[in-house]
Structures are given as C-alpha cells and as structure tokens.
Amino acid sequence: MSELTREGHRGTGPGAITPDGCAVELYERLPVGDEPDIVQRAVPARARILELGSGTGRMTHPLVERGFTVTAVDESSAMLERVRGARTVRSPIEELELGERFDVVLLASFLVHTADPRVRGRLLRACRRHVADEGCVLIQREDAGRHENLPRERAAGDGLIRVVSSEPVRPGVRSVHVEYVFPDARWTQTFLSCPLTTEAFEGALAEAGLAVDAYLTDDRTWVRARPVLDRP
C-alpha cells in the first residue's frame, strides 16, 4: 500500500508521518479528552465499534477499557502498531470492505471535512456499508468558528497545540497549519479542510444513505447518524 502523502497534507517532526501529515509519536503522547465519554453516552453498552482513522489508539484504548469491542482502521501501519486490545485493519477508509456490519461506526477527527467531495462521499459510504440496520454512525465535525480568530492555542499535556493559520487555497477549501510544541519535541501538520455548513454536511450524509439522528454536543460537533433503510 502506498505511503504517499495525501494532496495538500504534510507533517514535520520526529518519527513516522502518516499520509495525511500526522506524526505517530505526537499522537502517542496527546492526551484523550472527553471523546470516549461522548461516545459512551451515545451508544449501547458493550457495542461493537468500527473506529475509522484510529491513529495510535488514543480513543480506542479508553473505549476498550469501557467494555466496547473495537476494530481499529487506519491507512498507517506505524499508527496501528501502537494500538492495543483491538483488532486492527490497515486500509484507506474509502476502500474498506470488511463484509461485516457494526453497532457503531466512528468517524472522528474531522475526517469528514476532507477537501475532495468525492472522497467525502466515499468515506460516508464506507460508514454506511459497515453499520448495522439498527446501528449508528458517530461523526465529529468542525465547529463554526474553527477557521476564525487565529492563531489560537490550547494546552495538551505538557505541550501546546497552536492553530497558526487557515488560508483559502481554492473555493471552499482551506489549508490549515498547526504546531504542536512540547518541551522536548515539536511537530507541525498542514492539511486541507473543507468547511461544511449544516446543510452541506447533512446533504453529504443523505447522499450516502445516512440521516442525522441527534447532535450530541452543544457545539454540534458530534453527530449521531442512522442508516436510511430501504423499506419495501
């Protein structure tokens, strides 16, 4: 499988860098936030979760500890080598064909904002074909102010995450540059992001056969979608 960089994505800093510009050593040390709580509140106990773009298992590990059975998918073998307690599958999400369906499919980390609308469609269709009829898809999307008031920074463990800039590169697509500064190391990631209005987001879901069931957080960044079923 190719380790080529995805168009418009790059990363710098120590250790392996994924095709979308993420640093493996960075994700190994980034603390998890409230994501596992949000997932736990939104899905049945002990559900089977398909986690798309799992990285090193930052969210996987707390979910496994809470009794969920997780299959972690990532296109980076260097990321998946760090995942413990879960089945791992190396694949681009858009090409995933496991032939199984899960109680929950998780598409976090703003992957739905990919710059290419065809890729977005393929990501969402991968969610749709892997979710059980009675199951759900949890998606993490950007909040409205994500590309404004920059630079902006916040603490992460003993480091700082600084969103330095977000510049338009073509209609509807921005190039975002982020720095991660720790006492002993520094990483950067540059990636493309396509901001989506609620209407555009819900439209993309509908094209993939999914529909919003609930916005799970006040900032509307976490969404639970359900498959639209073909009833005779």
Ligand SMILES: C[S@@+](CC[C@H](N)C(=O)[O-])C[C@H]1O[C@@H](n2cnc3c(N)ncnc32)[C@H](O)[C@@H]1O
């Ligand atoms: C920003 S990291 C987040 C990792 C993890 N979700 C977390 O929150 O710690 C994004 C991860 O998704 C993977 N990824 C991004 N796009 C992907 C795609 N289209 N197919 C498979 N993996 C992808 C990257 O390799 C990386 O490990």
